[in-house]
Amino acid sequence: MPPPPTTTFLLFLLLIFQLLLAGGVSSQDTDLESDCTDRWIHIRHLPPQFNLDLLANCSEYPLFDNFCPYISNHGLGQKTHNSSHSWYRTDPFMLELIFHRRMLEYPCLTPDPNLATAVFVPYYAGLDSLKYLFGPEVNSSFRHGLDLFEYITNVDNPSIWNKNLGHDHFLVMARPAWDFSQPLSNNPPIFGSSFLELPEFFNITALTLEARAYSWQEQAIPYPTSFHPPNLAFYESWVNRVKKSKRTTLMLFAGGGGISSNPNVRRSIRLECENVTSMSTNGTGYAKFCDFVDCSNGICEHDPIKFMKPMLQSSFCLQPPGDTPTRRSTFDGFLAGCIPVFFEEISAKKQYGWHLPEEKYEEFSVFIQKEDVVFKGVKIMDVLMSIPRAEIRRKREKVLEMLPRVMYRKHGSSLGLRSKKDAFDIAIEGTLQRIKSRTEEIAAQHYVLE
Structure with missing residues (x-):
């Protein structure tokens, strides 16, 4: 530091x-x-x-x-x-x-x-x-x-x-x-x-x-987030990179926690991620089903390089609640064109109504009830794999459409960028x-x- x-x-x-x-x-x-x-x-x-x-x-x-x-x-x-x-x-x-x-x-x-x-x-x-x-x-x-x-x-x-x-x-x-x-x-x-x-x-x-x-x-x-473009050219350059990024991973979790033996959604995510790494991905279109970026003890907070590349390579970003319902990672994922997967409505749907209108959530995100994952044996991978590819493309397009609404551009930015x-x-x-x-x-x- x-x-x-x-x-x-x-x-x-x-x-x-x-x-x-x-x-x-x-x-x-x-x-x-x-x-x-x-x-x-x-x-x-x-x-x-x-x-x-x-x-x-x-x-x-x-x-x-x-x-x-x-x-x-x-x-x-x-x-x-x-x-x-x-x-x-x-x-x-x-x-x-x-x-x-x-x-x-x-x-x-x-x-x-x-x-x-x-x-x-x-x-x-x-x-x-x-x-x-x-x-x-x-x-x-x-x-x-x-x-x-x-x-x-x-x-x-x-x-x-x-x-x-x-x-x-x-x-x-x-x-x-x-x-x-x-x-x-x-x-x-x-x-x-x-x-x-x-x-x-x-x-x-x-x-x-x-x-x-x-x-x-x-x-x-x-x-x-860490992204504060000063002009339209830098903004559009990043969006083009996001659009061209190859999504070789089905789902990603970037975060900490989940190491306790007590039942909770982060623990379930970790266990599922560990279990699916040995499964064959042949014919699925993905190189791997799950990626995990360990951000324990705040090591990712000021270093976007640690998580942005894995997010760019993932179709879905898992956004489980932690100490509080919301996560900065939700907005990092938007920057990467990574479709958010929520497990509580209070994590975003009931929070950011001005920026992410509640009636549009199904267009750009996936919701899986955390109790279903923790106590009823629902597998996150199964839910995500059941979503048709065409629907995934539509959701990602909507994420990119919403991207300007969740970033803070740099102060003194150019007139062109201020139009967004x-x-x-x-x-x-x-x-x-x-x-x-x-x-x-x-x-x-x-x-x-x-």
């Missing part, structure tokens, strides 16, 4: 961020009023303690990780190799930085909160949560967010919040929502902070890597629609009461 950045480098990075923030001029100067109807966003000014200063603490949480190497390139991380243009060692927990940088080039920013449909809060909630999850304030996790609430409601122009009592505010939280959902009554605290349990934030929209099953606050958006809506664009569209609907409903209720 590369050495952590020097203090000088960190200060330089902070300065770059501050210059970008200072340069966040209104798009009202660009004659875009007609294109920006119902799309204006105001970015709240926050002191650096809520974002930039948190980057300087990147090596202070040894139980978590030293995330210093991953804050470069505005959260994309370092390039996988010097000549790379699109591939980075991206840590998904850096989504707050990535999103913030992209917000600064959003075309419909306004300095006037009264003209805005939505208000973005550039708070690095996931990074700030580390002191409650792994750091010195682990026993004060119920306080996470209270300082922010005090600032935006009592210190910095309270009228912005009071206009809609926070219903028009949104932020990004680069961790699963479960990590922010510890009940306030827990004593002693368990793992997690209580940010999303605070009544003060019940009205805010939180964009998280994974949402709870029944929540009115958060909406899941895709995990960042990526994960950021769709997250903003969904947020604006959600907030507009909510504020209109509240206004209608007030009108009836009057």
